[in-house]
Amino acid sequence: MCTVIANVPCVVQRLSRTLIQLNIATRLHHASADAPWLDLMVPTIGKTQYVKHLIKVYGFEASLEAAFRYTPGLSTLVDLRTRTRSGLLAQDLMRLGLGPARIAELPQRFAMFAGAGEALGWMYVIERSTLLHGGVRRQLTLRVPDISNAMSYLSAYDGVAGRRWSDFGCALETVAHSPSAAAQIVRAANHGFCAMRDWFRDGETLRSVAT
Numbered sequence: 001m002c003t004v005i006a007n008v009p010c011v012v013q014r015l016s017r018t019l020i021q022l023n024i025a026t027r028l029h030h031a032s033a034d035a036p037w038l039d040l041m042v043p044t045i046g047k048t049q050y051v052k053h054l055i056k057v058y059g060f061e062a063s064l065e066a067a068f069r070y071t072p073g074l075s076t077l078v079d080l081r082t083r084t085r086s087g088l089l090a091q092d093l094m095r096l097g098l099g100p101a102r103i104a105e106l107p108q109r110f111a112m113f114a115g116a117g118e119a120l121g122w123m124y125v126i127e128r129s130t131l132l133h134g135g136v137r138r139q140l141t142l143r144v145p146d147i148s149n150a151m152s153y154l155s156a157y158d159g160v161a162g163r164r165w166s167d168f169g170c171a172l173e174t175v176a177h178s179p180s181a182a183a184q185i186v187r188a189a190n191h192g193f194c195a196m197r198d199w200f201r202d203g204e205t206l207r208s209v210a211t
Contacts, residue, residue, distance in 0.1 A: 016169030018176045018185070022124055025186045029193035033125070036200045037132040041139040047147055050140065051096050054089055054153070059108040060199050061126050062086035067111040071119040077171040078120075083127070083164070088153040095150040113188075117175045120168075121188025125196055127168060130157045 039045075040053060065086050068074055090103050113119040137154040140147060157164055176182035 016173045018172040018182060019124075019165070019169040021182070022121075022172065022186060022189060026124075026189050026193060029190065029197070030128075032197045033129065033193055034132060037129060037136055040136050043143065045140065045143055047096065047144055050144065050147055050150075051093070051098070054093055054096070055106055056200055057153070058086060058089040058093065058103070059106055060196060061089065063108040063111055064122060064126060067113055068119055068123065071113045071116060073116045074113075074119050077116055077174060078123070078167060082160075083123070085153055085156050088156055092150040092153050096147065116171075117181055117184045118188040120172060120175055121185040121190075122192040123168070124185075124189045125192035127164070130161065130164075133157065 036053060036056070040050060065080075065084050068080055068083075074080065090100075093103055094100065111122070113122070133154040133156070137151050140151065140154075172185065176185055
């Protein structure tokens, strides 16, 4: 079965049943999750707004990536190295004028996950955002050309998005071996979307999400 994830511009590809169900079960959060990215595509966008956005993304995603590395069994399900993008965010921020010391001081908090199912639910939240990155990058390149050298994060999945989603779907299928396990993934994803909404809206630090 082929489908388009989340009704946003993306490649059409073969998806796992669990990934499709996860997409449906979290659809009420998708608009608020997409809003910060779509705000980068308005005609009045400038460098300052882009820098502020990357700072928010860094504070949210860097902490999750750290938690993923410490989640038992997760590294055997997904290649965490290829999904680690906080270093690219830091690189882009430095190219936009932030020094290493300033980046090190950016607010973030480490999350803790009880197991792979919970971690995969939260991973879905930030992986889904990558579906908008190509469109955002193209618009920024047209409207703010002087930041074109600071888009390594937005370009991270160029040419490999389909493979990343396929691998992620396989990991979900492995973990969602029972209704309760599948429900845990959905619950974690919903929690993750709520946390991301609060982070971008209020700048709140990411709290522990261990269950």
